[in-house]
Amino acid sequence: MKLREWKNKFFRWLDGDYDVMANIMDGSLEPDESHEKVKRERKAAQKEMTSSGLSQAVISAERKGFYQIYIGVAIVSCIALIGVLLFTVNLLPRYGEENPRAVEVSDRYIEHGLEETGAVNIVAGMILDYRAFDTLGESHVLFAALLCVMILLKKDKKNMDSQFDDYYQIEQDAYFDVSKDTVMRKVGILIVPCIFVFGIYILLNGQNGPGGGFSGGAVLGAGLIIFESAFGFELVDSFFTAKVSMVISFVSLAFYSFAKGYVFFMGANHLHNHIPKGIPGAILSGGLILPLNIAVGLVVACTMFGFYSLFKRGSVGGV
Amino acid sequence: MIFAWIRFGLCALCLITAMVCFTAAVLGANRFGFIMNRVHAGGVGDTLGLFLVALSILLGDGFHMGELKLGFIIIFMWFTSPVSSHVLIQVEYFTNPHLYDHVKREIPEMETEEEK
Numbered sequence: 001m002k003l004r005e006w007k008n009k010f011f012r013w014l015d016g017d018y019d020v021m022a023n024i025m026d027g028s029l030e031p032d033e034s035h036e037k038v039k040r041e042r043k044a045a046q047k048e049m050t051s052s053g054l055s056q057a058v059i060s061a062e063r064k065g066f067y068q069i070y071i072g073v074a075i076v077s078c079i080a081l082i083g084v085l086l087f088t089v090n091l092l093p094r095y096g097e098e099n100p101r102a103v104e105v106s107d108r109y110i111e112h113g114l115e116e117t118g119a120v121n122i123v124a125g126m127i128l129d130y131r132a133f134d135t136l137g138e139s140h141v142l143f144a145a146l147l148c149v150m151i152l153l154k155k156d157k158k159n160m161d162s163q164f165d166d167y168y169q170i171e172q173d174a175y176f177d178v179s180k181d182t183v184m185r186k187v188g189i190l191i192v193p194c195i196f197v198f199g200i201y202i203l204l205n206g207q208n209g210p211g212g213g214f215s216g217g218a219v220l221g222a223g224l225i226i227f228e229s230a231f232g233f234e235l236v237d238s239f240f241t242a243k244v245s246m247v248i249s250f251v252s253l254a255f256y257s258f259a260k261g262y263v264f265f266m267g268a269n270h271l272h273n274h275i276p277k278g279i280p281g282a283i284l285s286g287g288l289i290l291p292l293n294i295a296v297g298l299v300v301a302c303t304m305f306g307f308y309s310l311f312k313r314g315s316v317g318g319v
Numbered sequence: 320m321i322f323a324w325i326r327f328g329l330c331a332l333c334l335i336t337a338m339v340c341f342t343a344a345v346l347g348a349n350r351f352g353f354i355m356n357r358v359h360a361g362g363v364g365d366t367l368g369l370f371l372v373a374l375s376i377l378l379g380d381g382f383h384m385g386e387l388k389l390g391f392i393i394i395f396m397w398f399t400s401p402v403s404s405h406v407l408i409q410v411e412y413f414t415n416p417h418l419y420d421h422v423k424r425e426i427p428e429m430e431t432e433e434e435k
Contacts, residue, residue, distance in 0.1 A: 184405075191395075
């Protein structure tokens with residue numbers, strides 16, 4: 001009986017009908033009469049106390065003393081922090097000293113990186129081949145962050161009719177909307193294609209030069225944001241809906257997980273994996289690095305635009 | 320030899336002027352009280368200062384592929400920086416209720432019948 005009650009409560013909480021913290025945290029929007037009264041009285045008393053010249057003088061003197069103490073504490077804590085850091089630096093091995101333990105891994109990367117990963121850019125080889133698990137976690141963290149912001153800020157039928165969604169809010173949003181501005185539109189026509197081409201270039205060139213998934217995806221996401229601010233949400237919604245965003249994120253992350261899972265499984269069992277490395281320097285080279293870069297970049301771009309869209313209008317994309 | 324010295328002098332002049340611009344931009348963006356003045360000061364550094372730095376590098380280093388890329392950066396910044404300033408100022412203009420405490424409002428004088 002009790003279990004069923006808890007289960008019922010849990011599913012109601014999942015659906016958003018039931019607030020667990022309802023009795024603990026007062027989230028009601030109605031002004032509490034007694035609370036307001038206490039507040040008003042306290043404010044009046046405070047005003048009465050601080051209005052006289054003597055109390056003003058006392059307050060300014062105290063403030064001055066507080067600032068002196070504040071500056072003193074700031075200086076002392078800065079000096080303490082500098083001392084701790086310098087002491088730690090002192091414990092590190094000296095520059096150029098023989099220290100085989102510290103350089104073993106980096107020597108391996110530098111000597112065998114090109115041969116083992118097929119990427120000219122050693123950093124790309126590191127983050128997407130040797131340490132691909134790390135990057136997998138990072139891209140999943142991005143997606144999880146997007147989901148968390150969605151939980152907090154997404155507007156749907158259940159929280160649409162709150163009093164924050166009134167007419168004035170919409171009116172205020174129209175003021176901030178720069179997409180009707182001629183200058184922004186004309187410059188957007190010139191700039192946005194360049195940004196997208198540059199982002200795709202960074203994305204595809206990750207294994208051969210500086211760049212890769214995170215930076216290319218950031219440029220693509222910024223391009224989407226500029227596109228939106230120049231032309232408005234109507235145009236973005238015609239190709240980048242919430243569903244498209246979620247599908248792109250999911251497919252990218254799933255592809256990353258399966259591809260890298262395959263490679264790790266084969267490598268751990270000393271089996272040969274069938275992914276060709278290609279000629280170093282060509283665009284189609286580096287084995288899985290290029291597809292993984294594209295996957296990471298798409299996730300980053302979707303996340304960036306999702307944040308922007310959630311903060312601006314409360315949904316990841318159009319319906 | 321003389322040519323090289325002239326080139327060096329021009330390069331140094333450009334760099335010093337750019338530093339003056341950037342100093343003005345930093346001081347203005349930090350010390351001015353009102354947002355429009357701050358944005359204007361920042362815009363000076365973003366456009367003229369950046370251009371002068373690029374020009375001095377071009378004079379000092381000669382024309383290579385790198386300078387071409389630098390030129391693209393300049394073009395890009397000259398597009399984006401004024402537009403961002405424009406949009407910021409526009410939002411300020413539309414949303415600040417106390418705008419005319421800071422800006423002098425010039426009301427055009429109506430022509431009277433006698434002047435006509």
